[in-house]
Amino acid sequence: MALAGFANTSSRRTSAPMRRSRVAILLLLPGLAYLGLFFLAPLVSLVITSFEAPNPESFDIGSYVYSFQWQNYVAGVAEYWPIFLRSFVFAIIATVAALIIGYPIAYFIGVFLRGRASLQAFTLILVVAPFFISFLLRTLAWKQILGDDGWLVTTLKSLSIMPADGHITGTAFSVIFGLTYNFIPFMVLPIYASLERLDLRYLEASSDLYARPTTTFLKVTLPLSMPGVVSGTLLTFIPASGDYINASDDFLGGPSTQMVGNQIQANFLKLLDYPMAAVLSVVLMVIIMGVVTFYVRRSGTEDLV
Amino acid sequence: MAQASFADQGADLELSGIRKEFPGFLAIEDLDLVVPAGSFFALLGPSGCGKTTTLRIVAGLEPPTRGRVLIGGNDVTHLKAYRRPVNTVFQSYALFPHLSVLQNVAFGLKRRHISGADSDAHEALRLVELDHVADRKPQQLSGGQQQRVALARAIVNRPSLLLLDEPLGALDLKLRRQMQLELKKIQSQVGLTFVHVTHDQEEAMTMADTVAVMNHGRIEQLGAPADLYELPKTAFVADFLGQSNLFRGTVSSASARSVVVDVAGQSLTVPANRSVRDHGDLTIGVRPEKSQMHAGSAQHPADHNVIEGGRVAEVSYSGVSTQYTVQFPSLGRVVVFQQNADSGGPVAAGTQVSVSWPIESTFGLHDHRTIDVTAAANDAQEG
Numbered sequence A: 001m002a003l004a005g006f007a008n009t010s011s012r013r014t015s016a017p018m019r020r021s022r023v024a025i026l027l028l029l030p031g032l033a034y035l036g037l038f039f040l041a042p043l044v045s046l047v048i049t050s051f052e053a054p055n056p057e058s059f060d061i062g063s064y065v066y067s068f069q070w071q072n073y074v075a076g077v078a079e080y081w082p083i084f085l086r087s088f089v090f091a092i093i094a095t096v097a098a099l100i101i102g103y104p105i106a107y108f109i110g111v112f113l114r115g116r117a118s119l120q121a122f123t124l125i126l127v128v129a130p131f132f133i134s135f136l137l138r139t140l141a142w143k144q145i146l147g148d149d150g151w152l153v154t155t156l157k158s159l160s161i162m163p164a165d166g167h168i169t170g171t172a173f174s175v176i177f178g179l180t181y182n183f184i185p186f187m188v189l190p191i192y193a194s195l196e197r198l199d200l201r202y203l204e205a206s207s208d209l210y211a212r213p214t215t216t217f218l219k220v221t222l223p224l225s226m227p228g229v230v231s232g233t234l235l236t237f238i239p240a241s242g243d244y245i246n247a248s249d250d251f252l253g254g255p256s257t258q259m260v261g262n263q264i265q266a267n268f269l270k271l272l273d274y275p276m277a278a279v280l281s282v283v284l285m286v287i288i289m290g291v292v293t294f295y296v297r298r299s300g301t302e303d304l305v
Numbered sequence B: 001m002a003q004a005s006f007a008d009q010g011a012d013l014e015l016s017g018i019r020k021e022f023p024g025f026l027a028i029e030d031l032d033l034v035v036p037a038g039s040f041f042a043l044l045g046p047s048g049c050g051k052t053t054t055l056r057i058v059a060g061l062e063p064p065t066r067g068r069v070l071i072g073g074n075d076v077t078h079l080k081a082y083r084r085p086v087n088t089v090f091q092s093y094a095l096f097p098h099l100s101v102l103q104n105v106a107f108g109l110k111r112r113h114i115s116g117a118d119s120d121a122h123e124a125l126r127l128v129e130l131d132h133v134a135d136r137k138p139q140q141l142s143g144g145q146q147q148r149v150a151l152a153r154a155i156v157n158r159p160s161l162l163l164l165d166e167p168l169g170a171l172d173l174k175l176r177r178q179m180q181l182e183l184k185k186i187q188s189q190v191g192l193t194f195v196h197v198t199h200d201q202e203e204a205m206t207m208a209d210t211v212a213v214m215n216h217g218r219i220e221q222l223g224a225p226a227d228l229y230e231l232p233k234t235a236f237v238a239d240f241l242g243q244s245n246l247f248r249g250t251v252s253s254a255s256a257r258s259v260v261v262d263v264a265g266q267s268l269t270v271p272a273n274r275s276v277r278d279h280g281d282l283t284i285g286v287r288p289e290k291s292q293m294h295a296g297s298a299q300h301p302a303d304h305n306v307i308e309g310g311r312v313a314e315v316s317y318s319g320v321s322t323q324y325t326v327q328f329p330s331l332g333r334v335v336v337f338q339q340n341a342d343s344g345g346p347v348a349a350g351t352q353v354s355v356s357w358p359i360e361s362t363f364g365l366h367d368h369r370t371i372d373v374t375a376a377a378n379d380a381q382e383g
């Protein structure tokens, strides 16, 4: 926007935009090819699969033919809507929890440690350190800690804080806990990137204009770090709502905590019901896209960046 | 403690024994200052001398290493910025980029829950002639427009003490003059106290009741503009505020009325009450417009200092007056402003001349800061 003033000068040379657009297309080609091959083609294949019906000429399980079977969607939504609901509730709670935990961490690194580069680097490494260990191993480690034989549960039970038949794993709490834990770095990093660039003079101006620290935070710091908050919440919410590790029986979940990801996995790998797995995937994708669009519009971040 | 209404009068500001050290850098050495309520106080000084730091200490954005800040008689040294009855026009503007111009201006009023914040904000914007851009974001304004918004955002709060950090620096001459008048009007109408930092000595002289010249974290001299100009106390002030011809010499004789200084063999006299010293080494000076230039040998009145044997080195004609630089073998360069009232045109370069000026226009200065002047000039170039 600030560059609008320069627009006049460049538009005077009429041939330049033409040349530039040809170069742009050339440069875009590898990216477009990549998108076509690895995004568009699988997407089309997924949508086609979701309309398939069982092969009438074969009794093999897992043999399907294309037949525009749109009823698949009706069946999918009718059967799985409570699980969709649970997935999004879990993902939203985990996102909010990650935001509440991640924002202060990002603030601490980006604002409080401003000017002390080595401390900043060190704390950032601490934030991303979990990535050096596999996602599965980390979650399994938590299962060890939170499991029925783990020290936490045994201690709580021996202190009678927890009933003798109580569990932590297999509950909604442990699934949301796992989601929150696993996605916190995705929340912290973009918010940090935003806060790192925050000009502290705005905060001074705010306090000069009679704003208390809390008001300054709500009226200046938070709005100015909104781009980071939006990307952080999206980077957490999107993978969390499709996650199939944390909620699985083998990890922190149980039968009553199944999320869409688990159902997609089960339909695809165990029941070999490929159309249903595809239906669930497509529905999940459409809902996420709707939520994201609504969210980005509402948070008004387009003109913030 | 932030008042829920506008200040109905200014508050006086007192800084006592303020010192500010940054890690490895002494920004303010020892600052004592009293700004009476309702006065327009200008802080003038070269870049990096600590003007912004002083304002930040008053606003509560920077704690002093030592010393106290009193506003309206209350010790506010440890009071948070948002509790002080002070607003600042920041040198960097610091307009909130996520808020519209109007929201920026209304920010302070809203924080104090003052009713009619928006209409007050519109009025302040009309004052700086920017009401038509009220809905824009600050990034969509020119530098000068942003500066005026920053001005409106501070003024709209009518604080008892307003700190202005070069608030007109980005404006063209016409707008600058206009804003100077507006500022002066607001200040005198409401009787607010203004502390105005500026590089522009003309601005400081025309607007302020009191001017303080600051150098290297110290106030060199403080007083009414005319006093400061007519009788500077240090070589730095004489040079920074306007232009001066300075001569360094040794006092050869002194009486109750006058001090005679030997400058490279020439005897120059300064009234005793205009000299800071009457013995030892002394720097004396005079303003170029108080000096007269005479071609050939002329009769000089007895109450004038005269230096002979100069040669006109440079002539720069500017319509109303002509500026001559006269080269003296022993004294170096002397600048003379001559009104072009007399006919006959300017004296040509190369002419042999003498220069004279009334003794009562001469001043005797503390010169221990002459070294600092060059240091400041170097700093300014680096900064």
Ligand SMILES: Nc1ncnc2c1ncn2[C@@H]1O[C@H](COP(=O)(O)OP(=O)(O)OP(=O)(O)O)[C@@H](O)[C@H]1O
Pocket (backbone or CB within 6 Å): B022, B023, B025, B027, B045, B046, B047, B048, B049, B050, B051, B052, B053, B054, B091, B383
């Ligand atoms: N946070 C800081 N850390 C270290 N040194 C600082 C800091 N802030 C200012 N200084 C130094 O203190 C000195 C005074 O700075 P200040 O901003 O007050 O100058 P100024 O008089 O306002 O100059 P200008 O006219 O260029 O705005 C400068 O030499 C500057 O480098």
Ligand SMILES: [Mg+2]
Pocket (backbone or CB within 6 Å): B051, B052, B053, B091, B165
């Ligand atoms: Mg400054």
